[in-house]
Amino acid sequence: MAPNDSVETNGGTRGTAVGRRKAARYIVPVAVAGVAAATIGLVPALASTGDPDLPEITAQQLIEKIAASDTQQFSGTVKISTDLGIPSLGGLAGSFAQGGSGGDKGDSGADPQKKMTELASGTHTLRVAADGPDKQRVSILDNAAEYSLIRNGDQVWAYDSSSNEAYHATEDGSGTKAEHSAPAPESVPTTPKALAEQVLKAAGPTTSVTVDGTARVAGRDAYKLLIKPRQSGSTIGSVTVAVDAKNGVPLKFTLLPSSGGKAVVDAGFTKVDFGKPAASSFTFTPPKGTKVTEADDAQAQRKTDGGKGPGMFPGAEGLGAGGLGAGDKGGKDTKVIGEGWNAIAEIRTPGGTGLPSKASGDVPAEAQQFLDALGNKVSGKFGSGTVFKTRLVNALMTDDGKVYVGAVTPDTLVKAANNAA
Known part of the structure; x- marks a missing residue:
């Protein structure tokens, strides 16, 4: 060829x-x-x-x-x-x-x-x-x-x-x-x-x-x-x-x-x-x-x-059906980080709270085990959070109530969260 x-x-x-x-x-x-x-x-x-x-x-x-x-x-x-x-x-x-x-x-x-x-x-x-x-x-x-x-x-x-x-x-x-x-x-x-x-x-x-x-x-x-x-x-x-x-x-x-x-x-x-x-x-x-x-x-x-x-997933209304792009601004609680294939949506959840946790008294221990099984705990300059993975779209939800989501690897999400911290 x-x-x-x-x-x-x-x-x-x-x-x-x-x-x-x-x-x-x-x-x-x-x-x-x-x-x-x-x-x-x-x-x-x-x-x-x-x-x-x-x-x-x-x-x-x-x-x-x-x-x-x-x-x-x-x-x-x-x-x-x-x-x-x-x-x-x-x-x-x-x-x-x-x-x-x-x-x-x-x-x-x-x-x-x-x-x-x-x-x-x-x-x-x-x-x-x-x-x-x-x-x-x-x-x-x-x-x-x-x-x-x-x-x-x-x-x-x-x-x-x-x-x-x-x-x-x-x-x-x-x-x-x-x-x-x-x-x-x-x-x-x-x-x-x-x-x-x-x-x-x-x-x-x-x-x-x-x-x-x-x-x-x-x-x-x-x-x-x-x-x-x-x-x-x-x-x-x-x-x-x-x-x-x-x-x-x-x-x-x-x-x-x-x-x-x-x-x-x-x-x-x-x-x-x-x-x-x-x-x-x-x-x-x-x-x-x-x-x-x-x-x-x-x-x-x-x-x-x-x-x-x-x-309704918090901030989802800011994500258009056509996907993310460098020119997209998202909704009032959403902004786009990066460009092209590495575009990531940063979403502020209402009230600035992350997932419920056992430590906060919001969920029983059995429910916490279930939540932990759904994602992987990560930490960095941004603090700590949980990464939820699929083969195409990944999402990082921080404990202080921000969500980073895109068709990028978990490491790329963590890097974006660290840069935004």
Whole structure:
């Protein structure tokens, strides 16, 4: 294989698509294609033995191909495997994401805020479809049950066949979601392109981008784009995106941890068709007997029950879905330390208190043993605290009530806390 070309990106790549129609097209912002000015060594990569024999292409050209892709119609099957090194999240994670307990009267078993968090662990098979900016569908297949999230124009429906519950929201006339509406399918990273978009938007001087040969994915020829941190200290080792050689659509996304072992996230099409999906894919009528929850009613009930509820992690509202970046300021109790792959959120917890402890008399000895088993005790200039680890995101909670969290190693978190002390 010929030497790979290398691309360094500049700060201009952090621009985001404006308006729902651009976002719904799953297109990487055109600003990503502006990395040519910082490109060093435009040496194309060649296909290795046994892989598709495709024309030579540079990383810069491949990024531009992704950005220029105007494919708005597709349907197919996606397999997503996620291994964060933690037990299955299921409804527990959904409760935290929703900001309340699972038993609230306003809750629905079909609420997307809860259901989609199940993709954060285990292996799942999804059926996906899109027809332009106003019609998308994502269905999670689980044995005999199916969960579907559907948008058709300004109407968003979610339906859980196992509980026979539905969740309904309406977008406002401007094309943006109403205050209490559910997330539309394109806002959930359930396709390789949506995942790749998040990574490429964050690309900057701390990132190496190369072409790493070719592959066959879902019966289609593809180039492999390899994205790696230039910094040390990140839990992310590399990201590989298989890009359709014909239309520039990412077909497979694989994130490997810097610690080694199997992928943390492996999402790819097993079957794909770029023709126009059937109109029936985007229509939904609740079956007879379905319990339907309106988004506005659910939000109003949560406010009645005390707002966000006890499940909201302190400061979590300051962390955007797109991840951390050098330009992000976070919420009023959150600030971002560092940049690129080593960005860390520093969160001040309400009241400035850390985890409850036996010494403070807040918890019995048995409960303290359980808390200790969840993390590792650390100390430094900042004082002392506990590190909670996964294969991708780690968090340090200090005893004086600060939380440091990011896709970085525990040592990097401790160093950040020491520097902030």
